[in-house]
Amino acid sequence: MTFTPLPPRYDTDEALSSLATALMASTQIPQSKGKGKRSTYTVFDTAHQLTGWKFNEFDYNKESIVLPIRARGFFTEENRIAVRGYDKFFNVGEVSTTQLQWLSENTSGPYELTLKENGCIIFISGLADGSIVVCSKHSTGYRPDLERNHALAGQKALEAQLAASGKSVKELALQLHTLNVTAVAELCDDAFEEHVLEYKSEELGLYLHGLNFNTIEFQTYPIDLIAEFAAAWGFIPTKFITKTDFSELFRFLEECAETGSYEGRAVEGFVIRAKAHGADHFWKYKFEEPYLMYRQWREITKGYLQQSKKPLSITLLIKKSHKHKRVSAQYLIFIIPELERDPALRDGFLQGHGIIELRNRFLTHMGQSGIQLANQEGSDADLTAELDRLSIEHARNTGTSDLQIVTKYLIIPVATVGCGKTTTALTLTKLFPWGHIQNDNLSSPAASKLVKGALSLLQTHPAVVVDRNNHMCRERAQLFGDFENFKEQFFPAKEYRSKGQLVEFKYICLNFISGNPHDQDLWSTTEKRVVERGDNHQSIRLSVTGQDQLHMIMKGFINRFQPLNPKRKPDSAFDEVVDLRVGSDSSLENTVTVLNRLAKIFPELVPAVPARAAIEAAFGKSLTYVPEKKKNVKEKREARVQYYAISVPQEVEARVEALLRKQSATNPAGLHFYDSLKKHDRVQNSFHVTLSHVAHCKGKNAAGKVIFDGYKRRFGPAVDAFMKENSEKTFPHNYKFALGYHADIQLRRVVFDGRLMCVEVALVGGYKTGKGKQFQLQCGNACPHITVGTLDNSVKPVMSNMLLTDLMKWEVDNTVEENGKQVQIYEFEDEVLRGCEIVASF
The missing domain is CATH 3.30.470.30 (DNA ligase/mRNA capping enzyme)
Structure with a gap:
């Protein structure tokens, strides 16, 4: 040439x-x-x-x-x-x-x-x-x-x-x-x-x-x-x-x-x-992947080779990684024995040699390509338990002599009202020295009290029954997240490592409802039990609620019930699931079922199943249980609105997707992120624009208080009327009700930064249902918005407001990049959602 x-x-x-x-x-x-x-x-x-x-x-x-x-x-x-x-x-x-x-x-x-x-x-x-x-x-x-x-x-x-x-x-x-x-x-x-x-x-x-x-x-x-x-x-x-x-x-x-x-x-x-x-x-x-993952593996391998303290803390090494934490932990566990067996490979790695060879060994071991491994992972937000498990697995596989695994068991029911979870828990704890904490015994709001109480008991007991219905996925996810978040507070890793120990949690599910939660036999059994116990309960007392209100509470739990699915998060975090049944006199047999399964799977926890007579005696004592404390159940509930919002119809999701698909030819990043949110179930279940939150009144936020008080005056009569009409009812947290007002909003643009996606909106105006005269809507947030979804649980929806506030500042400076954040923007073309309900939420 x-x-x-x-x-x-x-x-x-x-x-x-x-x-x-x-x-x-x-x-x-x-x-x-x-x-x-x-x-x-x-x-x-x-x-x-x-x-x-x-x-x-x-x-x-x-x-x-x-x-x-x-x-x-x-x-x-x-x-x-x-x-x-x-x-x-x-x-x-x-x-x-x-x-x-x-x-x-x-x-x-x-x-x-x-x-x-x-x-x-x-x-x-x-x-x-x-x-x-x-x-x-x-x-x-x-x-x-x-x-x-x-x-x-x-x-x-x-x-x-x-x-x-x-x-x-x-x-x-x-x-x-x-x-x-x-x-x-x-x-x-x-x-x-x-x-x-x-x-x-x-x-x-x-x-x-x-x-x-x-x-x-x-x-x-x-x-x-x-x-x-x-x-x-x-x-x-x-x-x-x-x-x-x-x-x-x-x-x-x-x-x-x-x-x-x-x-x-x-x-x-x-x-x-x-x-x-x-x-x-x-x-x-x-191409971000798999090269980001490969570089990450290189750096954590160097981190392992350069660390002086053993035994290995996989968790500490992996926490430095931004993505692919799960597969990176698997990589570490695989390559450590390889490096320990081959000093030349270990020394060469630090000199920049053998990096690819080691990586290829792992890929061969996994039987997958790098891009397959990079694409198979979802959110890493709930990973702490998995990393601890891998650390423990490594300790066992390598036979680390100075590291003793201390296993603690958390027994978690999944049930609705009247399934017999407390009776089963009481029977088990009379047979074994296990702890038992009841959510109904905690003063409201319980928040993290249940988890902290369970961990406190776990310090002196091998196992604790965490007695709550846990009938919704988010409740189970909250438990797993809180147990791992507060673990260090009750089981300090440094203290246990000084004793040559590593604490692991095992999560055992007692699944009381493995079939249809709306089954008529299930309803008949549970309704009969709750009526027969009368006032022998901390909060659901027949003499206070009446039978109609009692039925409403029970059906509320059933309607919100989300069946266990161990193949998907959060339920995949359970180490063992024991399926139980609910029927007349089922609590005794459920206890036997639990003991037989635990004796087989966790013999260190149940070395032997007690004799039938002992189980029946414990069961008999559990039936005489009287709650230690009863909650003060008010006959009337004070109206305490937490926030006012515009409820946005689900069609907004379709409009967002249509916009992203339309512009994907020139800017595909937004569609890729949105598709990832959908794939990993990170798109919000419902959408709203917060107008004003009680939190806006805190501190020196005078403007926020003015806006909240303004809505309180305007919507106060509707709130009072609703509370008067429903004075005998109990409502779940975050319950929303319509105020008889509507609003129009303009969709301005979709914004995302790799952590979250939101829609910036303009408030066109509000009006009373059936009346055309509009009034001006104000927003306690700097930028009215709809959160579409977030990358994982560590990214809170409130961060949408922070992103849009920063974006306004960056646009003044004629840039949409700051501190490494890359912000993508997709403009709508004059799209207005009309007739959206204005709601209040407890």
């Missing part, structure tokens, strides 16, 4: 002199922003000295900071530009000039895509006397302070390549000097330094992907001419693809991103080269 050079390009002496002055001035800036750093290097095996210039990494992406030059890899000889790297370029969506809308409106094809090779960047230039200059990103020549010199490794590879091609180093240097260009290549050599992608022996070498003119303005050769130059001088040409249409370009990129590969080969992504207003414009499209 014949290389056809372009005419050389040069800057004027005046321009170069001005640049030199600006570069020197940047080194004198007192503050860190925009401050330049100047270093002098001697070109390898010559007397030439070059000056290297660099700036703080974060200054390159701040449009408010004006740098003398935006090249990364920039060296001068006196006032001449000797080496010129690329202007720093960014991933799609990372800065304003790589936002999809900006790119679609401001760039033109052809769009040249080069594979993003995974090595270390090398710059190659020539001097007038035929000396070759080979640089890494920020240095060149011999460096006694470096253990691994990338520039010299690049020079060695270059010399070998030229020798194999029958060319001399001086010839190349003179060619580059004549053309006034810097050759930009990627050194991919796993023997020198491993990165993320694996390169086979025949794939090692310098991959040429740039020929930049040594000019102040970034100007570069087209990729086809770079390929010609690579062939002429023995470089490995970087593969490239050309797309003429912007939409076609992003369809191609999205298809490749699904597998993290191109033509069956794993790649890290693409660099896209185009024109923006006539100038060269580069950006990246990086």
